[in-house]
Amino acid sequence: MRxxxxxxxxxxxxxxxxAAVRVKTLTYQSCPFKTxxxxxxxxxxxxxxxxxxxxVLTADRLWDGHGLLHRPMVVIEDGCIASISSRANxxxxxxxxxxxxxxxxxxxxxxxxxxxxxxGHDVMEATAEALCAMGGFLAQHGxxxxxxxxxxxxxxxxxxxxxGLAKLLAQPAVAGQARPIGIHLEGPFLSHAKRGVQPPEHLxxxxxxxxxxxxxxxEGRIRLMTLAPELPGAAELTAxxxxxxxxxxxxxxxxxxxxxxxxxAAGAISATHTFNAMRPLDHREPGILGTVLTEDELYAEMICxxxxxxxxxxxxxxxxxxxxxxxxxxxxxxxxxxPDGEYQLGGFAVxxxxxxxxxxxxxxxxxxxxxxxxxxxMEFTGAPLELALRLLTVNPALMTGLGDQAGSVAVGMPAxxxxxxxxxxLVGSVVNGEPVR
Ligand SMILES: [Zn+2]
Numbered sequence: 441m442r443x444x445x446x447x448x449x450x451x452x453x454x455x456x457x458x459a460a461v462r463v464k465t466l467t468y469q470s471c472p473f474k475t476x477x478x479x480x481x482x483x484x485x486x487x488x489x490x491x492x493x494x495x496v497l498t499a500d501r502l503w504d505g506h507g508l509l510h511r512p513m514v515v516i517e518d519g520c521i522a523s524i525s526s527r528a529n530x531x532x533x534x535x536x537x538x539x540x541x542x543x544x545x546x547x548x549x550x551x552x553x554x555x556x557x558x559x560g561h562d563v564m565e566a567t568a569e570a571l572c573a574m575g576g577f578l579a580q581h582g583x584x585x586x587x588x589x590x591x592x593x594x595x596x597x598x599x600x601x602x603x604g605l606a607k608l609l610a611q612p613a614v615a616g617q618a619r620p621i622g623i624h625l626e627g628p629f630l631s632h633a634k635r636g637v638q639p640p641e642h643l644x645x646x647x648x649x650x651x652x653x654x655x656x657x658x659e660g661r662i663r664l665m666t667l668a669p670e671l672p673g674a675a676e677l678t679a680x681x682x683x684x685x686x687x688x689x690x691x692x693x694x695x696x697x698x699x700x701x702x703x704x705a706a707g708a709i710s711a712t713h714t715f716n717a718m719r720p721l722d723h724r725e726p727g728i729l730g731t732v733l734t735e736d737e738l739y740a741e742m743i744c745x746x747x748x749x750x751x752x753x754x755x756x757x758x759x760x761x762x763x764x765x766x767x768x769x770x771x772x773x774x775x776x777x778x779p780d781g782e783y784q785l786g787g788f789a790v791x792x793x794x795x796x797x798x799x800x801x802x803x804x805x806x807x808x809x810x811x812x813x814x815x816x817x818m819e820f821t822g823a824p825l826e827l828a829l830r831l832l833t834v835n836p837a838l839m840t841g842l843g844d845q846a847g848s849v850a851v852g853m854p855a856x857x858x859x860x861x862x863x864x865x866l867v868g869s870v871v872n873g874e875p876v877r
Contacts (some may be wrong), residue, residue, distance in 0.1 A: 444659065494522075496532055497870065499541040499859055503826050504835045505848030512546060518853040519873035524851060535856035539875055541859035541868050545825060549584025549856035549871060550810040550832040551846040553664055553767065553839070554624055554712065554741055556785060557774035557805075558591050563588040563620070564597070564786050566604025575617030577777045578636035579871035580810035584856030585846035587664055588620040589771075591786035592627030592638040594652070599657040600776040606659035611642050613854060616874035621845050622663030625654060626712070630692035632669035636690065636717040639788060639802040648680050649810055655684055662686050663840050666712040669703035669728065678706040687840055689741070692717045693728045700731040710739035710839055713771055714757055715749050716803070733760040739839045741769045744817045745808040747796060758817075763827040767835045768813045773797055773805030811858075811866040818864045823866055 495516040502512035502524070511527040515536070532538060557563055559577040561570035573590070576650040577584060591599060605623055605704055613619045628644040629651075635643060644650060646667065655662055664687045672781060678688045690703060691712025696719075696874050711718075719727040732740050732755070740761050744754055748771075770776070775783040775792040783790050783797070790797045790804040797804045810832050818828050837847025849857055859868030869877040 443591040465531070467752045485597055494533065494536040495518045495855075495870070495875070496529060496536045496538045496859060497541070497546060497868075498532075498538065499544045499546045501544075501548040502849065503829055504850065505830075505837075508826065514546065514849065514855075514857065516870070516873050519613065519855055521849065521851050521853050521855050539868065539870075544859040544861055546849070546857050546859050546868075547829045548833040548849050549579075549618075549858050549869065550582050550814075551621075551836045551842070552583050552586040552770055552772075552810055552832075553836045554589050554626070554769035555586050555772050556591060557628075558772055558776040560774055560778050560783070562784055562786060563605065564593065564601045566589055566601045566608065566833035568608060571608055571620060572614075572617065574877075575614065575619065578618035578809075579616055579869060579874075579876045581815075582811045582858040582860075582866045582869045582877075583618045583809070584854070584871045585619050585621045585842070586630065587622045587840070589624040589626050592630060592635075592642045593786045594642055595628070595644075595653075597787065598628070599653065602654060602662075606657070606661050606756050607700075609660075609661050615872045616876045618871055619854075620857065621842055622690075622840065623658050623661050624664040624666070625658075625662050626666045627692070629665075629667045629671060629674070631670060631694050633694040634668070634692050634719065636692060637785065637788065637790070637799040637802050639786075644672050646786065646849065648673075648677055651677055651681060655681075655686070660685070662690055663842065664710075666691045667703075668695065670695040670699040674699075675693045675702050675706040676709055678703050682707040685841075689739075690728060690732070691741075694719045695728040697726045697728075697731045700728045704731070704735060704738065709737075710741065710767070712741055713743050713748065713769065714740045715753055716743060716771075719824035733757065736765070737765055739765045739835065741767045742784070742817075743806050743808060744768055744820070745770075745795075745806050745814045746816055746820075748803060748806060754820045758821045758823065763823075763830050765835065766831045767839060768810060768817060768831045769812040769836075769860045770810055770813060771806045772808055776807045776864075777808065814860070814864040814866075825862065828864055829860075 497514040502509040515523040559573040688708040688709035689712045833847045837843040855873040
């Protein structure tokens with residue numbers, strides 16, 4: 441056996457060396473934020489970090505976020521993509537775990553910019569336990585990254601959650617778990633008229649000082665904020681938030697077209713769950729919705745579960761926004777992946793039955809996962825796979841400016857990939873180097 445122990449506590453030892461000495465692999469007690477597998481070497485009485493085993497993914501095609509590669513060979517080491525090549529040009533490397541997905545297309549893992557919770561937990565809990573439960577579940581559904589999305593709550597509670605989330609987001613990625621790579625602040629600067637289930641007593645008028653308190657509590661990790669354009673001060677707050685690196689998405693709004701355009705002029709770049717919690721389309725006053733659908737540069741989210749928006753309207757949205765600006769999100773809440781019953785969204789109770797989450801007679805988030813959103817979208821619109829994949833990968837990455845962490849498959853990036861069949865059905869998922877499905 442060849443084991444070399446460099447100075448310092450961490451020994452890096454090749455996996456093959458351990459195989460020969462009956463190593464006991466330890467399961468980390470608290471699953472959050474381990475980056476390596478720890479193993480005990482009985483003969484030496486030490487704990488060591490094992491280099492992650494080399495994994496090779498093969499399939500019929502790879503869509504890397506830009507173009508197609510046939511018969512791809514993606515080599516993963518230490519949770520990151522080490523190389524990408526075609527099998528036509530080389531043999532499989534030795535000493536590797538090979539995962540083949542015959543007939544499938546490999547693509548970037550999904551990036552959800554609007555998700556509140558899953559598996560019985562809400563991001564507002566801001567605990568490692570909550571993010572761990574969510575991360576494991578989301579990874580099994582092809583999501584590699586997400587923006588932890590808050591709901592409107594008492595200001596103090598929101599500040600507490602943001603400060604907890606900031607600490608958790610600073611931790612390294614965990615193999616096999618989707619990672620929160622930023623925060624989406626949904627509220628408190630929303631319209632009373634289109635608040636949905638957001639509690640009215642905690643909605644606030646746009647205010648730069650309040651925003652700064654939220655931003656600072658989150659240690660600068662707010663990447664996206666939903667705001668209603670018609671509120672007084674919305675354009676000023678938009679310009680200010682953008683100066684701090686936050687993208688503005690317009691939503692929960694009864695805005696006129698003129699009010700919407702004023703906030704677009706201030707720099708807003710997206711729309712939150714198009715059609716939902718928005719002034720309906722009117723042919724004389726196009727309002728926020730008519731503006732969102734016709735402003736070509738604007739990104740626009742869609743909850744494509746067949747419940748929040750009828751398939752015909754998904755088609756209309758797709759025709760309007762196209763493959764460069766459409767973004768699929770879940771808006772999933774804590775009941776996602778759980779049986780029917782009563783759950784929490786932020787601080788209020790939501791009843792879940794037959795795939796619908798309701799609070800006081802209004803839809804309250806979804807039970808959707810992004811793998812299901814992809815197949816629904818392809819079925820509703822007939823869009824081809826390479827275009828459809830953009831909506832959960834490249835587009836959210838470009839909109840949020842987080843393309844260095846999510847949305848494509850490239851050497852040096854975290855190894856977050858999905859394998860999907862022709863209909864977009866998920867057949868494989870690898871998150872931070874770990875195959876989870
Ligand atoms: Zn939401």
